[in-house]
Amino acid sequence: MSGWGVALDRVLRERGGALFAYAYVLTGDPHTAEDLVQEALVRVFARGRAPETVDAAHAYVKRAIQTSSIDGHRRARARPQRDDRVADRVSPDPTDAADLHEALMDAVLSLPPRERTCVVMRYLDGLSAVAIAEQLGLAPGSVRRYLHDGIATLRRTHGDFGLDPRDAADGGAAHHVVITAKGGAR
Known part of the structure; x- marks a missing residue:
């Protein structure tokens, strides 16, 4: 091999x-x-x-x-397509851990792709805004804006899950792998 x-x-x-x-x-x-x-x-x-x-x-x-x-x-x-599942979706009552997990998953999936990716990288991967910016090839300020907008959307549409975009400036893993490719950082 x-x-x-x-x-x-x-x-x-x-x-x-x-x-x-x-x-x-x-x-x-x-x-x-x-x-x-x-x-x-x-x-x-x-x-x-x-x-x-x-x-x-x-x-x-x-x-x-x-x-x-x-x-x-x-x-x-x-190429937009009709999604009939959206009309059938009911927000669960987040009273126990399983419902909270499902509610959080639905909420994150409702975000636009860049906001969703930044939120996942911040709160699942534990990366700071600077580390996310390096990974995605964005300015740290753009990442903070995506995090702020994403969390504001989550709060407005699905309630407060305890996420705070202010922690993205200095939170996250101390060590992260930055992928570079021909043509610059990614």
């Missing part, structure tokens, strides 16, 4: 579940999440060059998932 084949096998064995879970949080649909992970794996490993470590491969695939998710929403906006 070639170097990229070994790296792909290791990433799938060691991090496949985490990558699927991450895609599921961004999409809310298991089938779409599977497609998103597959597309990301193809993007990362199609060139025949493998990232050198499992951590690096995981970071590249995760970044490809984020990009593919945003791109998918752009394509869907260009």
Whole structure:
């Protein structure tokens, strides 16, 4: 097996579940999440060059998932389709942990793609606004604006989940992997 084949096998064995879970949080649909992970794996490993470590491969695939998710929403906006499920959706009463989890998932899925990605990276990945900006190739101020707008939308439409955009300036992981590609930071 070639170097990229070994790296792909290791990433799938060691991090496949985490990558699927991450895609599921961004999409809310298991089938779409599977497609998103597959597309990301193809993007990362199609060139025949493998990232050198499992951590690096995981970071590249995760970044490809984020990009593919945003791109998918752009394509869907260009070709709008009717979604009958929206009319049938009822907000659950968040009285126990399962209902709260479901309510939070529905709320996050209602956000526009950039806001959703920033909120997920902040509160699921634990990254600061600066780290998110480096990963997405945005200005930190733009990330803070996306976080602020996303949380304001969540509060207005779904209630207060205790998220505070002010913590994004200095919160987050002390160590993060920044993916760089030809042409600059991503």
